[in-house]
Amino acid sequence: MLRLGRLALPSVLLVSLTLVACSKGEADGRATFDVVAKVNDREIQSNELKTVLEHGSAASGAIEGRPAEKVLERLIDQELMVQQARDRRLDKDPRVLYSIEAARREILARAYLEQVTSESVPPSEAEIAAFYRDNPALFAERRIYSLQELQLPSLGERFDELRLQVEQAVGLQQVTEWLEAERIAYHLVSAVKPAEELPLESLPAFARMKDGQLMISQSDKGVSLIHLAASHLKPIGEKEARPLIERYISNSRKVELARSELKRLRAGAEIEYAQGGEPEVDAARLALEHHQSAAE
Template structure:
């Protein structure tokens, strides 16, 4: 019998996970047992792969097995002492299975997307002059205002009549409207295209208002200066940016293809047609977890 054991100072948790009474074949398949429940070697391999660690790294493997043993102990205690835990367990297993398998498929899918060619990178440089050839640095002052929608119109009027951003901030304090003030400097390649277009419409020291998910953003343009980037200098960032966009596009295309062949219905509403294409939910999509890039805005099915 082999045992995996580690101890902590007196008064702390002492955990002993035994791999016992296993045949040689079982030894290859079972990483540990906790009160008779198996932790499979396949689980360890999958977790290591997801973390980007070689599965034959003994130190990383042992550390992960110890972590899984503690998790299993806590899970067993939850199941023993929590009413309705069986339903929670079933739902958790179902959700974890769906997410893990979907993520694994996306990783396989994006792994097949080739890096952009030199021609594609040159075209990207030419098609996005504000990011490169006509790149600028914007110095901004902004207030992120958490105001109720009923006060948005009033706030917009105040912005139009305010002597300065400081005067507007004073008014917000008097009205007990929460806001966060930020001074920042960003290149046009770091800003969303629609924001760059709006900033282009502002004069120096002029103030504009943008809608955000949590309220309104008041922006004052302090100054702007040119900071172009030539194609050779931009090539490494273009390659990474374009490759991410290509991988997101590949995921969206595959989801659309699969949903076009599937019969999909939403319990809260009317059944959707089998040909209605779906795209990943942007908050947060699996595509973003894998590639680091958010897909374009999403329309509701059938919308």
């Protein structure tokens, strides 16, 4: 429903399975768990299966049927491959060692930010009610949009020519005819989207559009020309929207906490760049990349 950009971390299930499989040899002398399977001389314990079920299955997609048994079979398959990899000394390969270390860093960084963001305060009833009231395009005046989008490369100085054509056009076909006459390439995409699937920052502009209208914008990636072919109202009541709003606000707060923590860590660290200079860092993007509890 309400989504805040979710950037998946690389192959979480595979990483989880790999770390579980590789860490067993390091667990000697620690607490023992029930053995759920044995592959040659290697035991797979219940805590390994539980770890993958809790942290891996969600990222790998829904597992139908009996998830525990299916994940166990995956663990067995992977253990067989791990044993073969060790026989071939792939665990000594520098590329493999680097990948394991990269996965370890990623998991530790994510665990740290998850701990930091767990301290966020849940939204109050007043905040939830205010969010519903302040975003009618998402709820009380929610629409389903039938859209056609022309995607064009950056046009430079010719963008003003296209914008004039859009302002004077009576429909999308008139614009496409002009583009073809000028030999300007474009790609047409059609989609039906509810309000919550549109970018939140652009939703007010969509809400103001009437059926048949055109909207043009330009960015570093190129030009986007959107035609609202049709739309219809399908509102959501406050009671139905409440859990969605609560998750969205909670997630937004977690992202802000992650962003602030990354800024704090950078401010207190000594960072030197080998090539000299200091590249611009988007702390918000880094926070999103490390934070994976986005609302859905």
